[in-house]
Amino acid sequence: GNVPASMYQLFKVMNGDLSDLESIMAESGLMRLLVGFFLITAHWGLLATLTAVVSDNVITVTQEQARETEESDNALALERFCVLLLKLDHRGARDISREEMVAWLHDPENLSYLRSMTNMTPGEMLDLWELVQTDGTALMRDFVEAFRLIKGPVSEKAIIRTEARISKLAVYVGDLHQETHEPT
Numbered sequence: 001g002n003v004p005a006s007m008y009q010l011f012k013v014m015n016g017d018l019s020d021l022e023s024i025m026a027e028s029g030l031m032r033l034l035v036g037f038f039l040i041t042a043h044w045g046l047l048a049t050l051t052a053v054v055s056d057n058v059i060t061v062t063q064e065q066a067r068e069t070e071e072s073d074n075a076l077a078l079e080r081f082c083v084l085l086l087k088l089d090h091r092g093a094r095d096i097s098r099e100e101m102v103a104w105l106h107d108p109e110n111l112s113y114l115r116s117m118t119n120m121t122p123g124e125m126l127d128l129w130e131l132v133q134t135d136g137t138a139l140m141r142d143f144v145e146a147f148r149l150i151k152g153p154v155s156e157k158a159i160i161r162t163e164a165r166i167s168k169l170a171v172y173v174g175d176l177h178q179e180t181h182e183p184t
Helices: 003-014 019-027 029-088 098-106 108-118 122-132 140-151 156-181
Strands: 095-097 137-139
Touching: 003 019, 003 029, 019 029, 029 098, 029 108, 029 140, 095 098, 095 140, 098 108, 098 122, 108 122, 122 137, 122 140, 137 140, 140 156
Parallel strands: none
Antiparallel strands: 095 137
């Protein structure tokens, strides 16, 4: 025969049609062993390939769903945090003083609200305030940005923003140092 005829014959054998091979298998035990080995190898190879493709697709879909769920959860947490900050800002100045923060955190109802809305402790909230405050107040936009960065994955963009913030704080500290050490 030729190659296409042989391939067709192998295809038939893989599908359980052994009629063309019966005369060869009846004469030789070795041939029965080879046909059996071929069938096992071919079927297991196809099964392994199919399983790998399906498993890979399931893993990919699961990872995408987990990422989408995390993004959705982060967006909801950010929205809740913004609502929380609006409750904190009694003066309507779009900034929060330490006094406002501490007074708000002393109310047990607010602590429950903080925990349910952001899953943060009062200490974590104060730490976040300390990170973003300048001159004793924290701008709400800085607060929101810091919260977003905390909830999200670390990216190059987040690192660059952090470095920019550190640079601004270094200038601010340098200015304060000059003011306090200037002769009057």
